[in-house]
Amino acid sequence: MNKVSYPKLGSYSVAIQYFLTHVLENEILPPKEITEHTKELGNQYSPDFVCTPFKYTLGTMLEGIEEGATIFFQMGGGCRYGYYHELQEQILKDLGYSCTIINLISGGNRISYQELKSYPLKIRKRKLLSSFWTTKKMVLYMDKIDDYIRKNRCYEKEKGSFDYLREQMLQEFSKTKGFLELRRTYHKYQKQFFNLPRKEKKKRIRVGLIGELYTLMEPNANEKIESFLNAYGFEVKRYTNVTYLLFQKKRKVKKYLRKKLVKYRMGADALDNIYHAKELCEQGYDGIIHIKSSFCTPEIGAMPILEKIAGKYGVPILFLSMDLNSSNTGFLTRMEAFCDMLEMRSQ
């Protein structure tokens, strides 16, 4: 039977793995952690001027092929991301691998069951609804905990205690049997997170993270910017997560379009980011960091507007462009300077 795999996106592979193992009879290969090897593979076979998520996902697919996977899932977006699966399939074919890439969401619409059935997958129809519900809740819980961690990890007394507990929680999530057990685990860990020892709060410095979704959500693609900021003692707020993208975005975008600050949708998350930046400014955040992968067109379109908004409210904004070919020295210098600046401003 065909082995199934999917690209890596942060810790969400726990939820995706849970869903797929319950819904499909095929063997599911979890994607490997993104390492230098993955980046090299992706970089080697991708066009040079494609955005970086393409390179990361292609790299994980190539690693999956080495393990014997033949079917891959890919998610399309409202930008070039929507064409990724076709181009990646072609690249893999040219390399001599015969594999199928199934795009689950294209142009904002989820794939239909009929369409999914046309692929060589063995679907357990009965389990579909209940597993979907549990997975949805799992993602929601993970996002809630991550939001909490971003706000509180900067005050941790023992270095790494939040990360360690999160790792434990994810392990237990992956072994969960049903929704009720999941909810119990979530509440248990919620309490534990709440009781972790913390330092005294001196002065709160809050930073908002906005930008392109893959680079934001995959820590290996953004040089672990959240841990960096937390280690500096800054609270971090990030709007973009899977819960937002899948279950809230549609409603929010409709609301945003009525507000008339921006007339057009500009593709992908550009519109959302503009409104999020405005919200961050209005809520008195000390700084905004905008991350994108190089050549991300929607975000490039949003940048001048972001600069205007930040200038209006007097909030410093840092634009970072992540690329596979650049060293992290430049990133560190810019981040350090930005953090120093925020610290000096708050005094």
Added chain:
Amino acid sequence: MKECYLGVDIGSISTKAVVINRKYEILSSCYIETKGNPIQAVEEALSSLTIPSGYELCGIGTTGSARKLIGLLLDASIIKNEITAHAIGTLTFHPEVKTILEIGGQDSKVILLQNHMIRDYAMNTLCAAGTGSFLSSQAKRLGLDVTSFGEIALTSTHPTTIAARCTVFAESDLVHKTQLGYPKEDIVAGLCKAVVLNYLNNVCKGKKLEEPIIFQGGVSKNKGVVHFFQEVLGKEILVDPNGHLMGALGMAILASRLPKEKTYSLDFQKLSFRTVGKECQGCSNRCELVHIYKEEKLLDVWGSKCGKF
């Protein structure tokens, strides 16, 4: 014994070191070329510095692209990035300044200040066009000394236009102009103008440059570039005679603000340091680990992604 502080700025092209006292007066300073060997450059720099009698060295600060390495070797009390260092240095000597333009060897940045704080900054991103190394390589091509560039540029009456967007294209444009027989001073002036336009387009990108403006970094020694900044912006540009030392001065000032912990000496040159690059085989990340040895003793290991070292 009076206290004094050392600031070292190890850039890609040049190394700057300065010793100041508590009143921020320069006791001793030096400016030498890095020549791709920061450790040797710092050794040279420190041996040319002198601490006047009656002073003792109470703090060291390092900045620049080799700040981490030199900071470790000198056992520095503070290590900071160039942007903070420049801002602190400038604000101490010119508190009224609102905009700092800085063009160094490999990077260029603009720092906007407000109420004696950094308000915003920008750095050149992917490209090193319009920096000091571009000017010096073009000087070599024209057979001129880069230090005389400014004087020559000022004698020109009709600076030629040179495409400023990209260093490589600017160079081919320059070759084209020389083959057409343009006089040298016009080409040199055109180059200086190209640096200014490139900087304003690529780094400042629509940021509001408020007066007073100060211009720093190695390129600020070039009078031609200063002239064209004034011409293009239509504003007065300040140039500090110690502009090239500002990063080192900033670090010395930051070091002086720290509580005194111990005293240092300048006999750094007697020790031998060695850097060895190794590839970790622990996982498929294969991090390039940098081992730093001080007289055969392992001081530190950098570059691991997982935090094993």
